[in-house]
Amino acid sequence: MAYVTPFHLKLMALAHRPRNTRQRRVILDELKKVTSHPTAYEVLKLVRSRMPGISLATVYRNLELLSERGVIMRLDTGGMKRRYDGNAANHYHVRCIVCDRVADVSCEPLGTIEELMGEATDFTIVGHRLEFHGYCPACARQPAKPTA
Amino acid sequence: MAYVTPFHLKLMALAHRPRNTRQRRVILDELKKVTSHPTAYEVLKLVRSRMPGISLATVYRNLELLSERGVIMRLDTGGMKRRYDGNAANHYHVRCIVCDRVADVSCEPLGTIEELMGEATDFTIVGHRLEFHGYCPACARQPAKPTA
DNA sequence: ATAACTGCAAACGTTTTGCCAGCAT
């Protein structure tokens, strides 16, 4: 093969037939059980409570596979670490600027926003990501939390 | 001082009187000259053409300082690396899902969007980030670009 | 004089990778 193009990569990804392993099932299950948008390491800790031997690499590989297949949602969001959402349906998030907690915003995605922006750019728009930031209820109450 | 709170940190940051060093001037100047939303490393390369000896740490420190002061804009955006924008005014961005290029969207920020969402969450919203993704003109034309 | 700053190298935390053995089909 002379070149490997994005097209080839897509073909290769489709040729890949994932198996339904226990690790994968438990990772997905734990992620679905939770509303906290955990990081990969947090998923590891959740899964380890049921499968003490599982490795971080496995968690990463499966989270990647599951989000490629659209089963879960990968949040390439503000902070420096990636988060994952068991709810793959498109929805928005709020991030607390103090404690970094991420929560869902219960509102319909604004489909029309993309059409509006289509005229303001020469890109062909296929999606958008909207993230709010502010204070979560706990941090709004005590804005200056003492640090040990 | 018993505790160092976020409030104290803010005070300390304000007490800090930045100096106008050559490095800082060149970094800002190069960033303003460019519309490409470069990463820290890309800024380094730009600046090195004028100041061969400058170090990556200096670039990071100055980009951080400049964005803290609101002179430039730090884009904590999708991909794994941070990008910086010489235009500090609030505006939106599009990211190409093939080549990862980031461009501005020429449109007014939607202030009302935050009020709308205020009812859909118990967070106290102070801002939002809206990013579009799609194909840039070049990648839309030739979707499967051969890789060497 | 003094606080801010630089360059260097090392440290850091997150994510990816190479390897080989194991397992499902």
Added chain:
DNA sequence: ATGCTGGCAAAACGTTTGCAGTTAT
């Protein structure tokens, strides 16, 4: 038999930090 998979350890990556010497005010 094939090829997807898991665990481990090491590498890679972007970013931050400690330090010792330098510079702007």
